[in-house]
Amino acid sequence: MAILQQIIDRRLSGKNKSIGNRERFLRRYRGQIQEAVRRAVSGRNIRELEQGEDVTLPRHDVSEPVFGHARGGDREYVHPGNQEYLKGDRIARPEGQAGGGSGSGEAGDGGEGEDDFVFRLTREEFMRVFFDDLALPHLIRTQIAEVPEWKSHRAGFTSDGSPNNLHVVRSMRGALARRIALGGEPRKDLKRLEAHLRHLKAHPQAEQALIKNEIRETEEQIAELRRTMRHVPYIDPIDLRYRNRVKTPVPSAKAVMFCLMDVSGSMDEARKDMAKRFFMLLYMFLTRHYETIDLVFLRHHTQAQEVTEEEFFHATETGGTVVSSALVLMDEIIKARYPSGEWNVYGAQASDGDNWHQDSGRCRELLVDHILPVVRYYAYVQVAETEQNLWQEYAQLEGIEPNFAMRKVSDARDIYPVFRDLFKKEGVPA
């Protein structure tokens, strides 16, 4: 009998078949997911931004309605495992449900009851939502996600390449080796035959017909061998060697990012959150370019101090504002710890623009004389609308100083234009 059977190994095909369904699922709950990502962003440290996140959706939101029976009515239901009951026994109705397990057969999905629906966003999905929030154009996303600088260097030889990379010595060496290898056997035979020929010619009875014959045969064999040897090509495509070059990404060695923020009373939570996103994005941008990144947090009211990230975002002080104090401190720290020959220095300042009015001019001078010459880039974001004297002072620098950019940010999506400037400065078309 012929058994009709077939065994197919499907393990390598159709991986990730559900991806399209997952995308649709995420699309459907975009609003809630965005909200969850926002919450996560404000709860995370700058360095921890790039991770997945658990998202919780209320069970009701993901349920799919169908017609079904509710509790109540008159039913009869059969159960297994009777221990003590006899016909006619009466049982108190269990709390919270009508009639022992009347719902079986109409159970919800997977018996998960009323729990919320929790699932994990992958790092990629999380970042996508984060970028969406900032309204980053796609081009920029890929640039942020890529390592922008490549260094090409030699890496041995390959057997194919373009003619300009042909390595002549290497190729000829190969050809020689091949000729030796292919000509080995015939050469041995040739030596043997030539010796034999000499021996024959030196023979006293060299004139005898028998010997003569042998001489002629030997000479023919020698000629044949020489012909063969001539057919070993002098150079063959197989011998060619090309210089191989590979590109490796170069993260320039080291960068330091100064985060300056005003913590006077007027900086409320929402404004700090905005500033934080700006710092996060800058940090991410830097991680694509540099191997090690130091973060320095400077906060100021009337005086500046260096603090941890935790204190930076979560401490509120009151009092006036003297912005220059932070710039002075930044300058000192650069001189002390981050000589600009070794470090790429970036500065990012967030403030609501409120400043002691006699201080703003000084800020501009500090920037021009001390800071801008040693930093790669300095960005100022004002998280408030009103233009006060600090804004006006800084505005004089814009367009004159190539590595300075400033923006007003009243919404997360306003943060990106600062970056557009940044990318322009980096010589990447945006």
Added chain:
Amino acid sequence: MERLPSPSDWTFDLIETYHAEIAKTAKSFGLDVYPNQLEVITAEQMMDAYASVGMPMIYRHWSYGKQFIATEKNYRRGHMGLAYEIVINSDPCIAYLMEENTMAMQALVIAHAAYGHNSFFKGNYLFRMWTDASSIIDYLVYARHYIAECEERHGLDAVEQLLDSCHALMNYGVDRYRRPQKRSLAQESTQRADRERHMQQQVNDLWRTLPRKSEHTTESDSSRRFPSEPQENLLYFIEKNAALLEPWQREVVRIVRKIAQYFYPQRQTQVMNEGWATFWHYTLLNTMYDRGQLADGFMMEWLSSHTGVIFQPPVGHRAYSGINPYALGFSMFTELRRICEKPTEEDRRWFPDFAGTDWVKTLDYAMRNFKDESFVGQFLSPKTMRDFRLFSIRDHQSEPELEVSAIHDDSGYQALRESLSRQYDIGSREPDIQVWNVNMRGDRALTLRHTQRNNLPLHDDAEEVLKHVARLWGFDVHLESVDAQGHISRSWKAAAPRQTD
């Protein structure tokens, strides 16, 4: 007989060897099956299969994404082992073997799915009547392409909403009481263009009379009823009569309806289907063991899994969630065999037609001609009721307490059997909701009627489902819940969706 090699790791050759032996054994019992296609897959692919309702492929929809996430989560946390068997009712019959399984488990799956379920799909009357195994895969491929095309042409949102609405009515896309037209799914896709034209024509005829201002309301209300008798197949009714649906939307409704129809027999034969497959893996592997083909360790391994599958937690147990269909089905088929081979006095009284007959023939007859409801009604034996210690609870809303109405004793067997049979009747499990009336002359509102059985009220989801109906119908939709006396005890209304275009 030769002892088969039994290392714990499987190889393709071993699977072939075992499959050949299992096939021979199955043939000796006369099991009639579709040709088999065994597919080795990974755990992730198994979860995929779960998420796409056990189908090798299905159109894309967010709900399958949700299902996948839920399955994966439970699997990762160890809340559930992946069931080791998913099998597709198709010709050839596709059974999945998970790569993580040991050889003993693979043999179990082959016997269970490729010979048990497979022969059930091929033999049971509901499947023969309702499903078209030879072309289901092609149809699913067509459905997936068609819906992907719709997404491109009409946007993801429009298609998603339409599918959401169809899914809400999926259980009402089947003719329960009428024999379906036997039309091969293969013809479905080829005739699409003709059908679209024809259907639009019909809809146009139906709505040709322009709605007039109702001057003589009394007259117009009673003049003509449409539909002339209640319709149980809501999706079919919508597909044929909803005035505002585009041709592509009609086709999508049809696709969901066809797929719902394909699953309809499975919803009605769970106990039989699982019981049959479990009975046969047990019987086939034991037969092979008796013939000296299987090693002891091998037997121990699949038996421990088997025992887990047929465990019935008693009521009140933490793991209790109703009667386990594997346990009940396995017990009933095993009992039936015993009644044929070694009938007792009691069996002769209860089963005069079957006691002492050829068990293979009798089981085959039972498998072919019943569904859960009638199978339980016909074959549930007193011994099974005693083994399970079954008892029935009466729960009437008018009474403060529950009452034990029957237990596993002489006076209760008959009542228990009838009660359990009713429990498996799909008509009593799902609310009876039918198309009742369409207001042809006025606002074109559609009225659905829920006929209460035993005063069971509708779940609150009804309101949400009704919105979906309104989206499909395009005009207002009413739902009336009617009690035994014919009074409308509750009603819902969903307003027509606003026309955006």
